[in-house]
Amino acid sequence: MKLQINPLKKYWLFMKDSKADNKHLKKVLPSGAPENDFFNQVWDIVRQIPKGRVTSYGAIAAALGIKSGARMVGWAMNSSHGQIPPVPAHRVVNRLGQLSGKNHFSTPDQMQELLEKEKVNVINDQIIDFEKHFWDPLKEL
């Protein structure tokens, strides 16, 4: 299998080569969300993103073993507002580190403001030094 190895996008390797097994899923889902509850699975992972770190839709999908379910992850974010416990949706961006979901916050600037409060700098909807802030659920959990 050929791999496009880009240091900034190394999690692609995981998406192609390995799926998260059940054991891994247990670790990833502290609240023990039922397997069929996709939204809760996503939220569980997002809640574990540390302050000042970010991850991508695809990385979350990969951690859940859904190889190409990135769109579903974004969709889960859309439904994440008002959840208890809260879901830090601003820490989830697309694979390039762009704030593709900013328009779904209460104001379009809120996503950037939340990130910058956590010392993540954003210029023109692009996270600066994205690779330094990147947090890979497959590696960290």
Added chain:
DNA sequence: ACGCTGACTATTA
């Protein structure tokens, strides 16, 4: 049931 839609990603040309 059906056919969109989408806070996405990967591949190919």
Added chain:
DNA sequence: CTAATAGCCAGCG
């Protein structure tokens, strides 16, 4: 480099 295309799959009308 850009653009087009194809997977993806849960909701909603």
